Amino acid sequence: MNKTLLTDLYQINMMYAHYKNGKLNQQTVFDLYYRTNPGQSGYAIMAGLEQVVEYICQLSFTEEDIAYLRSVERYDENFIDYLKQFRFTGEIYAVPEGTVVFPHEPLLRVKAPIGEAQLIETAVLNIINHQTLIATKASRITEAAGGGLVMEFGLRRAQGPDAGVYGARAAFIGGVQATSNVLAGKKFGIPVKGTHSHAYVQSYPSEYEAFLAFARTFPHNCILLVDTYDTLNSGVPNAIKTFKKMKEELGDKFKNYGIRLDSGDLAYLSKAARKMLDEAGFEDAIIVASSDLDEYLIRDLRAQGAQIDAWGVGTNLITSRDCPALGGVYKLVAEEENGRLVPKIKVSENPQKITNPGYKKVVRFYDRNSKQALVDLIMLEEEPIPTESFIAFDPVNTWKRKTVENFEARELLAPIFKNGELVCELPDLTEIQRYAQREKERFAPEIRRLINPHVYHVDLSHQLWELKHRLLSQAKQLRT
Amino acid sequence: MNKTLLTDLYQINMMYAHYKNGKLNQQTVFDLYYRTNPGQSGYAIMAGLEQVVEYICQLSFTEEDIAYLRSVERYDENFIDYLKQFRFTGEIYAVPEGTVVFPHEPLLRVKAPIGEAQLIETAVLNIINHQTLIATKASRITEAAGGGLVMEFGLRRAQGPDAGVYGARAAFIGGVQATSNVLAGKKFGIPVKGTHSHAYVQSYPSEYEAFLAFARTFPHNCILLVDTYDTLNSGVPNAIKTFKKMKEELGDKFKNYGIRLDSGDLAYLSKAARKMLDEAGFEDAIIVASSDLDEYLIRDLRAQGAQIDAWGVGTNLITSRDCPALGGVYKLVAEEENGRLVPKIKVSENPQKITNPGYKKVVRFYDRNSKQALVDLIMLEEEPIPTESFIAFDPVNTWKRKTVENFEARELLAPIFKNGELVCELPDLTEIQRYAQREKERFAPEIRRLINPHVYHVDLSHQLWELKHRLLSQAKQLRT
Known part of the structure; x- marks a missing residue:
């Protein structure tokens, strides 16, 4: 099934308005990120990128799609011609699947003509929100099970066939060792059990x-x-x-x-x-x-000396029952004007909802000796990554400061598409699972605690923080 | 994508064990039902039957599927041959989509050789559990909105593409008037808005x-x-x-x-x-x-005189956030022995989990004058439907009795497949939505209340009640 129409009508209507105003090909940058970790978790596990890649590669309106759109709205013929030749021509950077991620970090950064960037918003959010949610739940459940075998048994209670199949995939990334779902086993090579x-x-x-x-x-x-x-x-x-x-x-x-x-x-x-x-x-x-197992019950059963070697987890895993949606969003952060990218901000009465402007990168700093993750820094793309010790500060409570030294730095966003072409090889699923496990071990157990976890530091670079506050003041002046 | 492998591995393993024991073609009857209404609801709205029909009609293992199964387990060649020619040959009765339904009522009744009845269990539960859940949530939300326009806006937060597309379908059955989801609009003719x-x-x-x-x-x-x-x-x-x-x-x-x-x-x-x-x-x-709208917030906003004409409902509808899974089950209720169907019971320490045995039907009694639904009766298929007044009694608190008279009776289960052939025409989606609306109006508002609704009576016929208690005593004797 072609998924080009797997979008909200408003995306197509905005494309049409942009077309009418000669803006359809204006370069823009959008960040995909979420604002709060799912449920009681202190982190999330990125998942779904492979399906995003498949989605982007298949983008193309069929004749049936075009005929349907004509029935919805009387679009200009030139716009219809644009849709007929539509494909994705932009750039996408993404955090690799299996990476431990935190609120406000761009998981996906799209730089593309605004028409393309808008069309893909809905499906990309759908895929990443779903799989990241289930991978995170699976990570918590396998953490609770210690070394015990965890199997995903939820297909019958999943929210439709895809939720079962891609949910099993995400659960495997999060750490479950097997699934009951035969189709997921066939499609992704996940061991099947029953x-x-x-x-x-x-x-x-x-x-x-x-x-x-x-x-x-x-x-x-x-x-x-x-x-x-x-x-x-x-x-x-x-x-x-x-x-x-x-x-x-x-x-x-x-x-x-x-x-x-x-x-x-x-x-x-x-x-x-x-x-x-x-x-x-x-x-x-x-x-x-x-x-009816979940991470809390597994933890309690183990604490009571239950003699259980393997756990079959269904509904609570496949629906992430206590938190069935990750609130990932996709926000405009820059736009090209006169040949250069101009950072954009979205203000809000709710400080959590104010965006981080600009074309950015995410850098993770690990202790060189212990290999443990120390802090993440969201920076402007053009900024050099620190090589010497630096002071990280909390973007809200700026008096909270921490000297970061003796570190190894790693950029989290990697190129996936450039000029519409896939420029990376995707790892296989077992590799992703292993990477996720290694990554998790580099975070202190306090950050992975099931409830009330320690908050991992995700800070803004000084330059980004200043840009954000400058744009906020400008927006405030504009409104008054 | 062929969905024949959209099942739990244990179904195929049980089929294999039945094959090894010469039982693969033994006729069985399974009921699909749920035990408690989703969330705080006093009812559910049946949905998903059209996708069950599509699933049943496409059942057939591809060569790829067979090759995959060979890699999972060393099945006998005769069993592989059985899989190669597999198709559904049985009978399915179902409650029409859009029907108001209650706990313990068979929504789907499958009579088929045990191998077939087992294979389909997982996918059929997946589809009905999902769509019934979302249709029910949508029904509650539109009820809260009074006559206001309700639009489904949840695709970006749905649990994968199918959850968005079939969720939009189910939401339309439950009463929403439009969706933002263009693919759902194209596929099902739902009005799209943005x-x-x-x-x-x-x-x-x-x-x-x-x-x-x-x-x-x-x-x-x-x-x-x-x-x-x-x-x-x-x-x-x-x-x-x-x-x-x-x-x-x-x-x-x-x-x-x-x-x-x-x-x-x-x-x-x-x-x-x-x-x-x-x-x-x-x-x-x-x-x-x-x-972040849901039925409770909409009710409260309206109570406070909010001047809102139309409601766009996203995450809370498309994931049924406060209750993201309907616990539908699929239980063996009869088996053919020496050419006749013998009722089977599943006992449990938890009385709610004891099954209603036998090949059954569900009859709804409406008041002839007010047209309001009075009581539902689960009966054995062979029992005549009462035409005169009768006494209905609560199957647990049997002293709670009610004389039912001056009624019109209607059987809820209708034939869908016979001998593996589709024997019904499926209504179109607008028709289903209208039917759901009419059906709902035949239930007292007390039953449709958002919280603490009045419990609608679903009783067992005297004959079924006696059969159940006889089998329970027998099972008890067998175990002691």
Whole structure:
């Protein structure tokens, strides 16, 4: 399905107004960023860039699209001709997928004729908002699970097919090791996992017969769901009986087996089941848990000594239930006038909503010895990156200052498109996941805490801060 | 994109276990239903059936799919052959889209060989859960807006492209009159609407120039966003100046105009703006509001006399933010044994999770005079529908009884597929929206209240109630 019409009508109407006023090809710069971390998180994990690239590359109005647009509004024929030949000709820089990111940092910087920059706004926000949200949730859930295996099981509760498929992709970037979603497995090479359902057990005359049939079918990968009738009085004993029978039949060729708990108190049941399994000699049987899990419940269950080896997480992950939208925005920050880029600001009564003007970059400073991230600096593109010690200051509470020294610096925004051409190779998904993991380890655990995390410093360079305040004063004078 | 692999791996693994045990073609009946209404709602609006039909009709494993499945598990060649020729051959009954529905009512009833019934579970739940959720949210929001125009503006915050596109469809079923989503407009014929953004205003030397350029481009449909600089001191005065200029230029040919408020206190600003517009002689200018709206805020703004004619609702609608997942489930309720359907029950410590067994129907009883819905009855398919007065009783608190008389009865489940063939014509979307509106009006306002609604009665027929309790006792004996 061509996605060129995956946009808000107002984008096309603004393009038309710009066309009517001879401004359609004016160069502009837009920043995509978000203002607050999702839910209680102290950070987010950038995701969705690959789908943005696919979207940009396929941009082109079909004849059907044009016919539809004609039915919406009586556009000039010249404008229709413009749409017919439309493709993206601009520049896009982006933060790589898997990067730990923070509020107000440009995740994507688009420099393009205003018509193009406007058309793509909606779809680009849709993709980045969604995948970054789910990658962040997955990162928190896998953090809570310690080293335990986390599997994404949410397809049936996802907000439509794409939310399931791209949600599984984002969850993998955030750190889950597998998905139940077969299409996501095929499309992205994510390992797929699955057990069986209650209906499966019900469809046999007895639980034991159901288990044995399943074990004989999957002797190398046999996780039995034990709560169809009664976990401790029926399910676990029947699973043990099945494991014994299979060991008799196959010996050590019966392997990778265990049980899944899907209801009841998972701390209590997992400890009791572990004891029963161990006493029967099945110390290597694993215990998988599912049932309304999220990062908070996983943390609490582990704190209570739950004997759970693997976690199947559904609804709360795939919808990011406690915060189902990342509020990413896309704001005009510069415009070309007489051949040079002029910074633009959007004022607001709400200081959080005032934009950072200009054509900018984001630089992350790491301690040279500990390799830990120290501070991020949003700077104007033309500014040199500090090589010696410098003083970073909080852009709101400017008396909060910190000397940054002995650092390695790294620019976060990398070129993706130039003159409309893709100029980078996209990493594969496993590489992105590994990069995300490495990146996260370079941030103090305090910043990754599930609730009330320490706030990581994202400061403005002195030059950017001054530009912002100068433009704010000008805007204020303009209005009074 | 073929969606046959849009399923959980465990479905395919269960199919394989059933195949290994010669059970793959055993006839089964599954019910799709949910257990609690989304959020604070007293009902839900069924949606998604058209996409379920499209999904069922396209079911077929491609060669690529087969190759992928071979890489996942070493399935028997006979099973692979089964997959290669797989198509849906069963029966599906469903509640029409737009119907007001309640917990525990089968929304979809699938009778099919177990292999087919299992494969489709995940995608069917995904589609119905998503669209029913959003249609319900939209219904609540339009109810709160009274007769005011409600527009869906959420694409940029939706959970991926499908969530935007099918969410817009579901929102239209629930009652919104337009969407900003152009692709949804093209695909489903939903009216599309749009204004302009802050960036549009910023890209002109002054707000007035931006407004005038826009008004001249869209003289028949000109809504100006007035909060880029200062709503009451700059935006509204410049809008009025623009309207005056346009009236001078075009007279009555300048029409369908107004302003949009996107920040600040919408009650205060809309009243102040209304006064300014009226005093300038623009009584017919409409006021559109957007900015984190949901049903509760709309209700409160209206209660405070906000002068808002149209509502643009984004994130809170498209993600159903306060409840981003409907917990629809799909449960085995009967299985063929020796040529006849045997009812099955799933027991649970949690009474809410015990299933209603058997091959069933849902009947809605309306008062013959007032046409208001009185009670729904879940019955066994073979039971005759009452034609005379009968006593309905609460399935939990059985002493709560109510004599139902002078009624018209209507079955909610209608045939969609028989022997794998589509046997119905699907209504068009406008028809579905109208039907939903009529249906809603047949339920007392108390049931549609935004919070703490009156609970509508969904009872079991006496025969079904007895069957359920007989099977429960049997299951209890089996376990002890």
